[in-house]
Amino acid sequence: MNIRVLVEEGDFDVGAELGRLRTAASGAIVQFVGVMRDHNEGDAVRAMLLEHYPGMTEKSIEAIIHEAASRWPLLATTVIHRVGALQPGDQIVLVAVSSTHRHAAFAACEFIMDFLKTRAPFWKKEELVDGRSRWVDARHSDDAAAERW
Amino acid sequence: MIRVLFFAKLRETLATPSLELAYAGDVAGLKRALSARGESWQQALTQDNILCAVNQQVATDEQLLKENDEVAFFPPVTGG
Numbered sequence: 001m002n003i004r005v006l007v008e009e010g011d012f013d014v015g016a017e018l019g020r021l022r023t024a025a026s027g028a029i030v031q032f033v034g035v036m037r038d039h040n041e042g043d044a045v046r047a048m049l050l051e052h053y054p055g056m057t058e059k060s061i062e063a064i065i066h067e068a069a070s071r072w073p074l075l076a077t078t079v080i081h082r083v084g085a086l087q088p089g090d091q092i093v094l095v096a097v098s099s100t101h102r103h104a105a106f107a108a109c110e111f112i113m114d115f116l117k118t119r120a121p122f123w124k125k126e127e128l129v130d131g132r133s134r135w136v137d138a139r140h141s142d143d144a145a146a147e148r149w
Numbered sequence: 150m151i152r153v154l155f156f157a158k159l160r161e162t163l164a165t166p167s168l169e170l171a172y173a174g175d176v177a178g179l180k181r182a183l184s185a186r187g188e189s190w191q192q193a194l195t196q197d198n199i200l201c202a203v204n205q206q207v208a209t210d211e212q213l214l215k216e217n218d219e220v221a222f223f224p225p226v227t228g229g
Contacts, residue, residue: 034229050228051157053221056205081228093229113229121202121221122228123157135158138198138225 002076009084026098030105038088044129053121072104156223177210
Protein backbone atom coordinates (compact mmCIF):
# COMPACT_ATOMS: atom_id res chain seq x y z
CA MET A 1 0.00 0.00 0.00
CA ASN A 2 1.19 3.51 -0.81
CA ILE A 3 1.12 5.90 2.13
CA ARG A 4 1.53 9.67 1.89
CA VAL A 5 1.52 11.64 5.16
CA LEU A 6 2.22 15.36 5.20
CA VAL A 7 2.08 17.83 8.09
CA GLU A 8 2.64 21.30 6.70
CA GLU A 9 1.71 24.97 6.98
CA GLY A 10 0.75 25.42 3.35
CA ASP A 11 -2.57 24.61 1.71
CA PHE A 12 -3.18 21.45 -0.34
CA ASP A 13 -4.78 20.80 -3.73
CA VAL A 14 -7.49 18.15 -3.32
CA GLY A 15 -7.76 17.51 -7.06
CA ALA A 16 -4.03 16.89 -7.41
CA GLU A 17 -4.03 14.61 -4.37
CA LEU A 18 -6.92 12.52 -5.71
CA GLY A 19 -5.10 12.27 -9.04
CA ARG A 20 -2.18 10.61 -7.22
CA LEU A 21 -4.52 7.94 -5.85
CA ARG A 22 -6.28 7.11 -9.13
CA THR A 23 -4.94 4.05 -10.94
CA ALA A 24 -6.52 1.37 -13.13
CA ALA A 25 -6.87 -0.81 -9.99
CA SER A 26 -8.54 1.81 -7.78
CA GLY A 27 -12.25 1.31 -8.23
CA ALA A 28 -13.15 3.69 -5.40
CA ILE A 29 -11.57 6.81 -3.93
CA VAL A 30 -13.16 8.41 -0.85
CA GLN A 31 -12.00 11.77 0.48
CA PHE A 32 -12.74 13.78 3.59
CA VAL A 33 -11.78 17.46 3.84
CA GLY A 34 -12.01 19.19 7.21
CA VAL A 35 -12.64 22.94 6.99
CA MET A 36 -12.24 25.59 9.68
CA ARG A 37 -15.61 26.91 10.90
CA ASP A 38 -16.23 30.56 11.77
CA HIS A 39 -18.14 29.56 14.93
CA ASN A 40 -17.38 27.21 17.83
CA GLU A 41 -19.17 26.68 21.16
CA GLY A 42 -21.50 29.57 20.28
CA ASP A 43 -18.72 32.11 19.69
CA ALA A 44 -17.56 33.77 16.47
CA VAL A 45 -14.00 32.66 15.67
CA ARG A 46 -11.57 34.99 13.89
CA ALA A 47 -8.52 32.74 13.50
CA MET A 48 -6.94 29.53 14.71
CA LEU A 49 -3.43 28.36 15.53
CA LEU A 50 -2.68 24.65 15.17
CA GLU A 51 0.23 23.26 17.20
CA HIS A 52 1.65 19.74 16.87
CA TYR A 53 4.37 17.41 18.13
CA PRO A 54 6.77 17.06 15.17
CA GLY A 55 7.80 13.45 14.69
CA MET A 56 5.15 11.87 16.89
CA THR A 57 2.42 13.40 14.74
CA GLU A 58 3.63 11.68 11.57
CA LYS A 59 4.29 8.39 13.39
CA SER A 60 0.84 8.32 14.95
CA ILE A 61 -0.89 9.06 11.62
CA GLU A 62 1.11 6.29 9.93
CA ALA A 63 0.14 3.87 12.73
CA ILE A 64 -3.55 4.75 12.24
CA ILE A 65 -3.24 4.13 8.48
CA HIS A 66 -1.56 0.74 9.07
CA GLU A 67 -4.37 -0.19 11.47
CA ALA A 68 -6.95 0.74 8.81
CA ALA A 69 -5.03 -1.29 6.20
CA SER A 70 -5.17 -4.33 8.48
CA ARG A 71 -8.97 -4.08 8.52
CA TRP A 72 -9.76 -3.18 4.89
CA PRO A 73 -7.99 -3.92 1.58
CA LEU A 74 -6.56 -0.48 0.79
CA LEU A 75 -4.48 0.42 -2.25
CA ALA A 76 -3.28 3.86 -1.19
CA THR A 77 -3.91 6.41 1.56
CA THR A 78 -3.07 10.09 1.80
CA VAL A 79 -3.36 12.18 4.97
CA ILE A 80 -2.42 15.86 4.91
CA HIS A 81 -2.85 17.99 8.04
CA ARG A 82 -2.08 21.68 8.18
CA VAL A 83 -0.47 23.43 11.16
CA GLY A 84 0.18 27.06 12.00
CA ALA A 85 -2.21 29.97 11.43
CA LEU A 86 -5.57 29.28 9.77
CA GLN A 87 -8.60 31.39 8.88
CA PRO A 88 -12.31 30.42 8.74
CA GLY A 89 -13.00 28.62 5.46
CA ASP A 90 -9.45 27.24 5.21
CA GLN A 91 -8.91 23.53 4.58
CA ILE A 92 -7.41 21.87 7.69
CA VAL A 93 -7.14 18.19 6.90
CA LEU A 94 -7.45 15.77 3.98
CA VAL A 95 -7.98 12.04 4.36
CA ALA A 96 -8.18 10.22 1.02
CA VAL A 97 -8.36 6.46 0.58
CA SER A 98 -8.40 4.28 -2.52
CA SER A 99 -9.56 0.69 -2.65
CA THR A 100 -11.00 -1.66 -5.25
CA HIS A 101 -14.53 -1.23 -3.85
CA ARG A 102 -16.39 1.61 -2.17
CA HIS A 103 -17.36 0.00 1.15
CA ALA A 104 -13.74 -0.43 2.20
CA ALA A 105 -12.85 3.09 1.07
CA PHE A 106 -15.78 4.73 2.92
CA ALA A 107 -15.15 2.78 6.13
CA ALA A 108 -11.37 3.27 6.15
CA CYS A 109 -11.69 7.02 5.50
CA GLU A 110 -14.06 7.44 8.46
CA PHE A 111 -11.92 5.17 10.68
CA ILE A 112 -8.74 7.14 9.93
CA MET A 113 -10.48 10.47 10.58
CA ASP A 114 -12.01 9.26 13.89
CA PHE A 115 -8.63 8.08 15.18
CA LEU A 116 -6.76 11.10 13.86
CA LYS A 117 -9.03 13.30 16.00
CA THR A 118 -8.38 11.30 19.17
CA ARG A 119 -4.78 10.01 18.75
CA ALA A 120 -2.68 12.36 16.63
CA PRO A 121 -0.94 15.06 18.72
CA PHE A 122 -2.44 18.28 17.35
CA TRP A 123 -3.89 21.10 19.45
CA LYS A 124 -6.09 24.00 18.34
CA LYS A 125 -6.06 27.47 19.83
CA GLU A 126 -8.87 29.80 18.79
CA GLU A 127 -8.83 33.57 18.57
CA LEU A 128 -12.38 34.84 18.98
CA VAL A 129 -13.87 37.89 17.27
CA ASP A 130 -14.42 39.49 20.73
CA GLY A 131 -10.65 39.41 21.39
CA ARG A 132 -10.42 36.40 23.70
CA SER A 133 -8.27 33.38 22.87
CA ARG A 134 -8.62 29.82 24.20
CA TRP A 135 -7.36 26.28 23.70
CA VAL A 136 -10.08 24.06 22.27
CA ASP A 137 -11.18 21.27 24.64
CA ALA A 138 -11.29 17.65 23.48
CA ARG A 139 -14.85 16.46 22.78
CA HIS A 140 -16.39 13.35 24.34
CA SER A 141 -18.28 12.81 21.06
CA ASP A 142 -14.92 12.36 19.29
CA ASP A 143 -13.84 9.71 21.83
CA ALA A 144 -17.17 7.94 21.35
CA ALA A 145 -16.73 8.02 17.56
CA ALA A 146 -13.33 6.31 17.84
CA GLU A 147 -14.52 3.76 20.42
CA ARG A 148 -17.26 2.36 18.16
CA TRP A 149 -14.61 0.80 15.88
CA MET B 150 19.95 13.24 31.05
CA ILE B 151 16.41 13.03 29.72
CA ARG B 152 14.64 15.59 27.59
CA VAL B 153 11.13 16.71 28.60
CA LEU B 154 8.76 18.50 26.20
CA PHE B 155 5.50 20.33 26.93
CA PHE B 156 2.82 21.19 24.40
CA ALA B 157 -0.17 23.47 23.92
CA LYS B 158 -1.86 24.80 27.09
CA LEU B 159 0.65 22.97 29.28
CA ARG B 160 3.59 24.67 27.54
CA GLU B 161 1.92 28.06 28.03
CA THR B 162 1.00 27.47 31.68
CA LEU B 163 4.54 26.38 32.55
CA ALA B 164 6.17 28.91 30.19
CA THR B 165 8.51 26.07 29.23
CA PRO B 166 8.62 24.33 25.84
CA SER B 167 11.33 21.91 26.92
CA LEU B 168 13.97 21.16 29.54
CA GLU B 169 16.69 18.62 30.27
CA LEU B 170 17.35 16.98 33.59
CA ALA B 171 19.10 14.05 35.20
CA TYR B 172 16.44 11.58 36.29
CA ALA B 173 16.08 7.85 36.87
CA GLY B 174 12.73 6.25 37.65
CA ASP B 175 9.25 6.02 36.18
CA VAL B 176 6.92 8.62 34.64
CA ALA B 177 4.97 9.06 37.88
CA GLY B 178 8.20 9.89 39.72
CA LEU B 179 9.19 12.36 37.02
CA LYS B 180 5.85 14.14 37.48
CA ARG B 181 6.54 14.36 41.23
CA ALA B 182 10.06 15.69 40.62
CA LEU B 183 8.76 18.35 38.21
CA SER B 184 5.90 19.26 40.57
CA ALA B 185 8.50 20.36 43.13
CA ARG B 186 9.35 23.28 40.81
CA GLY B 187 6.36 25.29 42.02
CA GLU B 188 2.62 25.50 42.43
CA SER B 189 1.83 25.98 38.72
CA TRP B 190 3.89 22.86 37.92
CA GLN B 191 2.21 20.87 40.67
CA GLN B 192 -1.27 21.89 39.51
CA ALA B 193 -0.57 21.34 35.81
CA LEU B 194 1.04 17.91 36.17
CA THR B 195 -1.53 16.43 38.56
CA GLN B 196 -4.48 17.06 36.21
CA ASP B 197 -6.18 13.74 35.44
CA ASN B 198 -6.30 14.29 31.69
CA ILE B 199 -2.61 15.07 31.09
CA LEU B 200 -1.12 12.60 28.61
CA CYS B 201 2.45 11.37 28.40
CA ALA B 202 4.55 10.02 25.55
CA VAL B 203 7.98 8.45 25.84
CA ASN B 204 10.10 8.49 22.68
CA GLN B 205 6.97 9.58 20.79
CA GLN B 206 4.82 6.62 21.92
CA VAL B 207 1.93 7.04 24.38
CA ALA B 208 3.11 5.92 27.85
CA THR B 209 1.65 5.22 31.29
CA ASP B 210 2.76 6.48 34.71
CA GLU B 211 4.48 3.13 35.32
CA GLN B 212 6.84 3.33 32.36
CA LEU B 213 10.51 3.36 33.36
CA LEU B 214 12.72 6.02 31.81
CA LYS B 215 16.29 5.58 30.65
CA GLU B 216 19.15 7.85 29.65
CA ASN B 217 18.45 10.02 26.57
CA ASP B 218 14.70 9.32 26.56
CA GLU B 219 12.40 12.01 25.17
CA VAL B 220 9.37 12.47 27.41
CA ALA B 221 6.42 14.67 26.43
CA PHE B 222 3.47 15.89 28.48
CA PHE B 223 0.41 17.32 26.78
CA PRO B 224 -3.36 17.87 27.08
CA PRO B 225 -5.93 15.73 25.19
CA VAL B 226 -5.48 16.19 21.44
CA THR B 227 -7.82 18.34 19.32
CA GLY B 228 -6.73 17.98 15.70
CA GLY B 229 -8.72 17.15 12.61
